[in-house]
Amino acid sequence: MTVKISNKIVGYRVKKADTSASEHQVPVQADTKPVQMNEYIERPDFLLGTTYKIKPPIAEHAMYITINDILLNEDTDHESRQPYEVFINSKSMEHFQWVIALTRVISAVFRKGGDVTFLVEELRSVYDPNGGYFKKGGVFMPSLVAEIGAVIEKHLKAIGLLESDEMSETTKRILAEKRAEFEASQSAATNDDTSNDYPANATMCGKCSTKAVIVMDGCATCLSCGDSKCG
Numbered sequence: 001m002t003v004k005i006s007n008k009i010v011g012y013r014v015k016k017a018d019t020s021a022s023e024h025q026v027p028v029q030a031d032t033k034p035v036q037m038n039e040y041i042e043r044p045d046f047l048l049g050t051t052y053k054i055k056p057p058i059a060e061h062a063m064y065i066t067i068n069d070i071l072l073n074e075d076t077d078h079e080s081r082q083p084y085e086v087f088i089n090s091k092s093m094e095h096f097q098w099v100i101a102l103t104r105v106i107s108a109v110f111r112k113g114g115d116v117t118f119l120v121e122e123l124r125s126v127y128d129p130n131g132g133y134f135k136k137g138g139v140f141m142p143s144l145v146a147e148i149g150a151v152i153e154k155h156l157k158a159i160g161l162l163e164s165d166e167m168s169e170t171t172k173r174i175l176a177e178k179r180a181e182f183e184a185s186q187s188a189a190t191n192d193d194t195s196n197d198y199p200a201n202a203t204m205c206g207k208c209s210t211k212a213v214i215v216m217d218g219c220a221t222c223l224s225c226g227d228s229k230c231g
């Protein structure tokens, strides 16, 4: 093959014989490669699972979302926990048909392997045309599908496939202090059992979609994610 060199030659080196490169390397055997998730992996007789309970106000009964994981390359340096299948159970039958369809499709995506984290964004961005709802704790969910996506996100964070955005202890402490100070300044009856909820007059946070923004000393602060604006 002839190659025409039109630029100036500024350096060169002699090509080594092809054999020398591999001589001193330990040959890599195909069967020592870590197993990646793929659809041909046979389902073991038992799998580790986690069940999450959600109680969307738009469904009559609670829903139980079970995600089973498979352990690949167990007891090796490449050990990894991958989601394998998802089941959703509920006494409610109203959403049965599409819930079954959704779980089957999600399970199939899990078993195909590769990066499955895209599912979270896809599901979380589904908006119910009837408007979403607020979960206990004031977090806005645009739809039931989005809440299922949020559960999958939580699970992928728990098994380390998604980075956890856990707040630092310092940030948590500062927010707890701010909250206590705010509640103390509001003499209204806030001593009822709503410890999980944010102050009743809190407004929606644009960053984390939680009704947790309070205004103190001219600063709007979100008690959930810590987002703050002063004005």
Ligand SMILES: [Zn+2]
Pocket: 205, 206, 207, 208, 209, 210, 212, 222, 223, 224, 225, 226, 227
């Ligand atoms: Zn927030």
